[in-house]
Amino acid sequence: MKKNLLFLLLFLLGTSLASFAQKTIELSTESLDVVLQRAKKEHKNVLFMGWASWCSHCANMKANVLTDPAVAAFYNAHYICAGQDMEKEPGLQLQQYFHVRNFPTFIFLDTGGRTLYRIAGEFDSKGFVEQGQNALDPEKQLPYLRSRFEANVSNAAYCLDYIMALRMGYMNTEKAAKKYFAAIPPDSLLTAMSWRIFANGISDLSSPEFRFALAHQKEYAAVASPERVKRKILAATFEKLNNLAAARDTANYFAQRAVVADTKIYSVDSLLFYLDIDLYEKTGNWKAYEKATLQYVDLYAAANAIQLKNIAENYLLHVSDASGLKKATTWAQQSMAMWENYLTGIVAAKLYRKLNDTNDALKMAGLAKTIAAKTGADAAEADKLLAELKQ
Secondary structure (H helix, E strand, C coil): CHHHHHHHHHHHHHHHHHHHHCCCCCCECCCHHHHHHHHHHHCCEEEEEEECCCCHHHHHHHHHHCCCHHHHHHHHHHEEEEEEECCCCCHHHHHHHHCCCCCCEEEEECCCCCEEEEEECCCCHHHHHHHHHHHHCHHHCHHHHHHHHHCCCCCHHHHHHHHHHHHHCCCCCHHHHHHHHHHCCHHHCCCHHHHHHHHHHCCCCCCHHHHHHHHCHHHHHHHCCHHHHHHHHHHHHHHHHHHHHHCCCHHHHHHHHHHHCCCCCHHHHHHHHHHHHHHHHHHCCHHHHHHHHHHHHHHHCCCCHHHHHHHHHHHHHHCCCHHHHHHHHHHHHHHHHHCCCHHHHHHHHHHHHHCCCHHHHHHHHHHHHHHHHHHCCCCHHHHHHHHHHHC
């Protein structure tokens, strides 16, 4: 009898522990080789999560989705789960190997380390399980989609399926799209399917495919919509030029910029203005900054109080000619008319002081002090400025 009770107790304890183990996904941080060896022994595929310590989406996935019992039960049953901080070794090497650009990225691997499926971003529990189920379906896996497309590269449906699977994991789509466009006859270039392949597959501004789309905006607008065409041009322009500006790569920036400079789309021209002045600010090219802002602020930034304030402040810090400074005072006051901001008042007062216009400097410093009293801002700088001006 005692043996039976002991056996029952051990059985219940074991069941309880097993049940507890299913309530969360424990991501192994062992080397990928070790994880793949475990996967072979257990005849499972691998789920690999790449994260970054600062990534809020990664933290939410770990805290709220990987701990969901239903999610854990599915993934623990079908996958060996592993992960690494992609900004620390050995994650840094894996980031380069897998070309991870977004966090979190989830890579589904077979036991040989081949990528079967890939997704990026934050999912809810239901969506994450659905993605895990898709990764088990051979006809939704990347090797199948790639081989099907490469066997018939002029098939638009096969190409689009493959490109959309690549996009989910932020993988390179340009090669597949370019293969498709090189294979199809001219009368297939301006179809709705070709637009979808271009929109989802091509982002290189200097590519022949992108130049072709720019030259045939009306035709693509007819099979998609003018708004979709505009959004595509805007997104590709921002992605390419913003990255080049961040890298301070002025030569490539202006080479790529030239491709979209004549689109005659207001929103594209406005975007180019903001990207230009951002580049000039990053590289300290204040002469070019002044030239661009004097020419285009009234056209592209007149209704943006924050930008007007920022541009006026850059003039205060980096521009010395009187005509430019006078223009900056009008921008600061335009900003104040839209948004009574204490710091903008200080900028305006200092601009007038830089122009040796003490009366207007006093007025703006006094206005800044009044705004501080209304909003509860610290008026110490206004007080100091007023004292200096009264001397």
